[in-house]
Amino acid sequence: MFESARLPQKMTKKDFKKLEPKLREALLEAQLPMVEKQPFSTLILVDGLDGAGKGEAVARLYGWMDARHLVCNAYGEPMDEARLRPPLWRYWRDLPAKGDTAIVFGSWYQFVLRDWIYKKIDDDAFDKALTRIRRFEEMLANEDVLILKFWFYLPKKVQEERLEHIQKKQAARHVLADWAALKHHKKASEAGEKIILETSKGHAPWFVIPSQDPEYRDSALAQTVAGAMKLKLEDGEPHSVAAPPIVGGLKRETAVDAIDLTETLEKEEYHALRDKYQQQLSELSDRKSLSKTGVVLVFQGNDAAGKGGAIRRVIRPLDPRIYKVHPISAPTDEEKARPYLWRFWRRVPRRGHFAIFDRSWYERVLVERVEGFAGHDDWLRAYNEINEFEQELTDFGFIVQKFWLAISEEEQLRRFKAREETAYKQHKITDEDWRNRLKWDQYAIAAGDMIDRTSTHYAPWTLVSSEDKRHARIKVLKTICDRLEEVL
Amino acid sequence: MFESARLPQKMTKKDFKKLEPKLREALLEAQLPMVEKQPFSTLILVDGLDGAGKGEAVARLYGWMDARHLVCNAYGEPMDEARLRPPLWRYWRDLPAKGDTAIVFGSWYQFVLRDWIYKKIDDDAFDKALTRIRRFEEMLANEDVLILKFWFYLPKKVQEERLEHIQKKQAARHVLADWAALKHHKKASEAGEKIILETSKGHAPWFVIPSQDPEYRDSALAQTVAGAMKLKLEDGEPHSVAAPPIVGGLKRETAVDAIDLTETLEKEEYHALRDKYQQQLSELSDRKSLSKTGVVLVFQGNDAAGKGGAIRRVIRPLDPRIYKVHPISAPTDEEKARPYLWRFWRRVPRRGHFAIFDRSWYERVLVERVEGFAGHDDWLRAYNEINEFEQELTDFGFIVQKFWLAISEEEQLRRFKAREETAYKQHKITDEDWRNRLKWDQYAIAAGDMIDRTSTHYAPWTLVSSEDKRHARIKVLKTICDRLEEVL
Numbered sequence: 021m022f023e024s025a026r027l028p029q030k031m032t033k034k035d036f037k038k039l040e041p042k043l044r045e046a047l048l049e050a051q052l053p054m055v056e057k058q059p060f061s062t063l064i065l066v067d068g069l070d071g072a073g074k075g076e077a078v079a080r081l082y083g084w085m086d087a088r089h090l091v092c093n094a095y096g097e098p099m100d101e102a103r104l105r106p107p108l109w110r111y112w113r114d115l116p117a118k119g120d121t122a123i124v125f126g127s128w129y130q131f132v133l134r135d136w137i138y139k140k141i142d143d144d145a146f147d148k149a150l151t152r153i154r155r156f157e158e159m160l161a162n163e164d165v166l167i168l169k170f171w172f173y174l175p176k177k178v179q180e181e182r183l184e185h186i187q188k189k190q191a192a193r194h195v196l197a198d199w200a201a202l203k204h205h206k207k208a209s210e211a212g213e214k215i216i217l218e219t220s221k222g223h224a225p226w227f228v229i230p231s232q233d234p235e236y237r238d239s240a241l242a243q244t245v246a247g248a249m250k251l252k253l254e255d256g257e258p259h260s261v262a263a264p265p266i267v268g269g270l271k272r273e274t275a276v277d278a279i280d281l282t283e284t285l286e287k288e289e290y291h292a293l294r295d296k297y298q299q300q301l302s303e304l305s306d307r308k309s310l311s312k313t314g315v316v317l318v319f320q321g322n323d324a325a326g327k328g329g330a331i332r333r334v335i336r337p338l339d340p341r342i343y344k345v346h347p348i349s350a351p352t353d354e355e356k357a358r359p360y361l362w363r364f365w366r367r368v369p370r371r372g373h374f375a376i377f378d379r380s381w382y383e384r385v386l387v388e389r390v391e392g393f394a395g396h397d398d399w400l401r402a403y404n405e406i407n408e409f410e411q412e413l414t415d416f417g418f419i420v421q422k423f424w425l426a427i428s429e430e431e432q433l434r435r436f437k438a439r440e441e442t443a444y445k446q447h448k449i450t451d452e453d454w455r456n457r458l459k460w461d462q463y464a465i466a467a468g469d470m471i472d473r474t475s476t477h478y479a480p481w482t483l484v485s486s487e488d489k490r491h492a493r494i495k496v497l498k499t500i501c502d503r504l505e506e507v508l
Numbered sequence: 509m510f511e512s513a514r515l516p517q518k519m520t521k522k523d524f525k526k527l528e529p530k531l532r533e534a535l536l537e538a539q540l541p542m543v544e545k546q547p548f549s550t551l552i553l554v555d556g557l558d559g560a561g562k563g564e565a566v567a568r569l570y571g572w573m574d575a576r577h578l579v580c581n582a583y584g585e586p587m588d589e590a591r592l593r594p595p596l597w598r599y600w601r602d603l604p605a606k607g608d609t610a611i612v613f614g615s616w617y618q619f620v621l622r623d624w625i626y627k628k629i630d631d632d633a634f635d636k637a638l639t640r641i642r643r644f645e646e647m648l649a650n651e652d653v654l655i656l657k658f659w660f661y662l663p664k665k666v667q668e669e670r671l672e673h674i675q676k677k678q679a680a681r682h683v684l685a686d687w688a689a690l691k692h693h694k695k696a697s698e699a700g701e702k703i704i705l706e707t708s709k710g711h712a713p714w715f716v717i718p719s720q721d722p723e724y725r726d727s728a729l730a731q732t733v734a735g736a737m738k739l740k741l742e743d744g745e746p747h748s749v750a751a752p753p754i755v756g757g758l759k760r761e762t763a764v765d766a767i768d769l770t771e772t773l774e775k776e777e778y779h780a781l782r783d784k785y786q787q788q789l790s791e792l793s794d795r796k797s798l799s800k801t802g803v804v805l806v807f808q809g810n811d812a813a814g815k816g817g818a819i820r821r822v823i824r825p826l827d828p829r830i831y832k833v834h835p836i837s838a839p840t841d842e843e844k845a846r847p848y849l850w851r852f853w854r855r856v857p858r859r860g861h862f863a864i865f866d867r868s869w870y871e872r873v874l875v876e877r878v879e880g881f882a883g884h885d886d887w888l889r890a891y892n893e894i895n896e897f898e899q900e901l902t903d904f905g906f907i908v909q910k911f912w913l914a915i916s917e918e919e920q921l922r923r924f925k926a927r928e929e930t931a932y933k934q935h936k937i938t939d940e941d942w943r944n945r946l947k948w949d950q951y952a953i954a955a956g957d958m959i960d961r962t963s964t965h966y967a968p969w970t971l972v973s974s975e976d977k978r979h980a981r982i983k984v985l986k987t988i989c990d991r992l993e994e995v996l
Contacts, residue, residue, distance in 0.1 A: 058845070061845075061846070101858070104802075104858040104859040104860075105802075105856055105857075105858060105859070105904070106856065106900045106901055106903070106904035106906070107900075107904070108853075108900055109853060109856055112849075112850060112853035112854070113853070113854060115846050115847065115850055116846075117842065117845035117846060118845045118846070119845075144632035144633075144635075144636070145632075147632075147635075147636060147639070148632070148635060151635070151639055152896070155892070155893075155896055156896070159847065159849075159889070159893050159896070160847055162886070162889060163846075163847030163848065164847075165847065314592075314593075354605065357546070357549075357605035357606045357607075358549070358603050358604075358605060358606070358651075359603065359647065359648055359651030359652075359653065360651065361600075361647075362600060362603055365596075365597060365600035365601070366600070366601060368593055368594065368597055369593075370589070370592040370593060371592040371593070372592075398650070401647070401650060404643070405643075405647050408640070408643055408644070408647070412594045412595075412596055413594060415594070416593070416594035416595070418594070
């Protein structure tokens with residue numbers, strides 16, 4: 021969930037100076053027609069970790085927009101009138117009119133989050149509260165309210181430093197609460213992941229804002245707000261603002277860009293480790309407890325990253341009667357006539373078996389997104405649908421492990437050329453591969469979004485540098501062995 | 509929920525003979541273009557009470573449609589292949605291709621329902637299961653699957669007779685399970701209400717089928733299937749099949765039509781009872797425990813049914829500092845600029861207070877539906893939104909009591925004329941009233957749907973015959989007193 025936000029996303033003051041006027045312009049270009057035509061109102065929810073600078077970010081956004089049609093509502097513990105009425109009452113009371121924008125500081129998520137962290141409510145009550153929030157937001161969206169939700173994220177260490185710094189500068193009373201929050205970094209992030217997974221909808225999306233660098237943070241916020249307003253103005257529908265166009269030009273690095281591609285492994289060590297893990301995998305697959313689970317392995321990655329080679333090393337120690345490799349290419353006619361997940365449900369293994377997917381349902385948010393085979397709304401909803409699908413599998417006791425095999429653009433070129441030059445490899449390279457390569461950046465963004473939105477505790481992604489194939493194969497084998505060892 | 513289905517909806521064999529060819533024609537007129545153009549597939553879920561004749565109904569539907577593109581899939585306890593895979597697997601496996609229709613006998617609801625009735629899962633697990641079903645169906649709908657869900661309903665006494673009859677005819681083994689189900693009529697109906705409230709969506713609606721009369725039952729099923737398919741063919745969107753057009757011409761009686769309008773009350777008895785209940789209400793409103801709750805009273809009914817008069821009798825014994833009457837007419841500009849429930853949220857009372865609504869949020873599904881002020885999808889989603897709104901209130905400890913005041917068409921005419929003839933009453937009758945009167949039947953259907961879809965255990969409707977005003981006023985006063993007595 022926070023894979024990309026954990027990166028030290030930064031920008032120089034100089035770059036920020038250049039970007040700022042563009043962002044301000046983009047914001048006003050979206051806000052002013054909204055004010056004039058009044059097709060909808062906008063709610064900007066500001067949530068996330070303490071110390072991330074939510075207040076600063078809001079102050080800057082406030083300064084950049086037209087303040088006559090902008091209000092900032094902050095909610096703490098309910099007082100007076102509000103205490104005597106149902107909890108949602110004060111949020112209803114303050115709903116902006118069409119054309120207006122309200123920044124909501126301390127939204128309807130804050131109490132659910134706090135109560136769960138402090139164990140005042142259990143998991144079931146937490147889920148229930150999220151269900152009701154989801155319906156509330158769905159209704160607002162249907163009634164012409166644009167809902168944008170921002171989760172300000174800091175890695176734990178940075179949060180620590182930030183709070184220390186604040187403590188030095190400010191009165192102790194205010195910071196006390198923040199220090200308490202710090203103790204709960206892990207729980208707050210866990211809750212955040214859950215909130216984002218469960219309540220991010222096309223019509224009320226969450227955006228994670230990497231908050232280590234204030235300039236980057238505020239630019240990301242402004243850019244997203246402007247882009248989403250613009251999209252809503254053009255589209256008008258209550259859905260599909262979850263992937264706003266980039267206005268202003270802020271570039272973002274994703275988890276996929278940050279994979280360390282320098283790792284290598286010597287031949288000798290490789291052989292030793294390969295034999296060791298294949299031996300271990302063989303033993304694990306013989307265990308009786310395997311009959312109570314099923315194993316689903318997913319391989320995705322850049323073209324020519326070596327998915328096939330890695331898969332061959334995994335299946336070698338397995339009894340052919342208990343595994344099946346599913347190479348996924350274009351859907352058949354039968355498959356096209358049904359919901360896209362049908363072709364993967366029909367390949368779900370029995371208990372005690374392995375299903376290994378060489379490409380998978382993730383093509384929906386990779387090639388189908390980039391090439392436009394799936395509509396904007398369709399690939400957007402796929403993130404949630406895929407998470408649901410994998411939850412059905414893991415709830416039944418299956419193990420789901422996903423691998424992203426990464427290589428650099430240069431390495432891909434080398435491998436493509438090698439394929440063309442070697443007779444028995446020529447079938448592995450097509451015109452399509454070359455065409456896809458031209459869209460390297462788009463594929464990288466799609467892969468980054470995919471990792472962020474489908475990393476769950478029940479079905480994790482492992483990012484594997486495949487620049488050195490030996491390193492990749494060992495990392496894959498080891499990850500599978502560790503995971504099985506843990507479960508069996 | 510089952511208010512209208514409880515009525516002994518019947519049709520003569522003769523009427524059925526006349527209707528049957530029309531229904532068959534309507535079914536084929538919808539099915540054949542679907543088969544030809546393949547824009548979507550259809551799932552028909554058959555659920556509800558044992559003994560309601562689900563099997564017979566399906567057999568008849570099967571006979572009326574084109575069987576080449578129709579399959580009936582029955583699911584009992586999972587066996588073999590299915591047992592080794594996640595529960596949804598077999599439903600996925602059997603999903604029909606576009607153009608085809610599958611009748612699902614023993615759907616994904618059956619195990620949730622059974623486990624809850626037999627207390628294998630608690631309320632939270634039940635809610636959770638419904639949440640996941642909702643997402644599953646949402647995804648199918650987005651992927652061009654038309655989902656129609658039918659709940660076959662019988663009143664308890666009729667179910668009893670039916671099962672006795674079946675027992676005489678059939679082997680005991682099969683019926684045993686049915687008898688067990690009978691013991692759980694109340695729980696099954698409760699679960700049914702919950703399932704229908706929580707999972708009826710525009711794109712995957714529930715329809716309650718009154719099943720006392722086989723011919724009526726099968727006609728209602730066929731008519732709804734044909735109408736929904738027709739609507740989907742024309743519209744194409746994944747939503748809005750929840751109110752299919754009437755094809756074939758089967759008329760239905762609703763709970764509102766069945767109100768007994770003959771009840772009267774003599775003047776003397778009226779005075780005695782009025783004084784008694786007003787005295788009781790006065791005492792109840794003085795209780796300290798009132799400060800822990802709030803009271804929301806809703807008055808709806810036919811024009812000139814006497815809402816104002818009933819309300820005046822309710823407020824007479826109350827301290828003016830603790831109540832407020834809200835006459836609801838056209839929304840203000842401020843209100844129009846916000847979601848429609850905003851104007852009711854701003855009138856939510858404080859704890860310890862009464863808010864009395866002379867007309868209310870229900871206008872959304874009455875006048876706004878009939879007059880077309882709200883779009884089809886908008887008034888359809890309002891049922892759920894209203895239920896949610898009232899749940900927010902009752903979860904906070906408020907009491908919500910709703911009254912429908914009914915008069916006959918003839919009585920309304922008498923009262924309209926009397927208003928025109930009496931100088932001080934002339935302001936109460938307008939051209940609009942006369943116009944609305946012309947749409948009596950449409951308003952009756954809207955009112956019936958409203959009662960069925962917004963009757964909840966936490967915010968019940970009381971249907972009041974207002975043909976005799978004295979009877980109506982006493983029934984209103986008594987209902988309020990009983991409800992307050994129970995809670996305070």
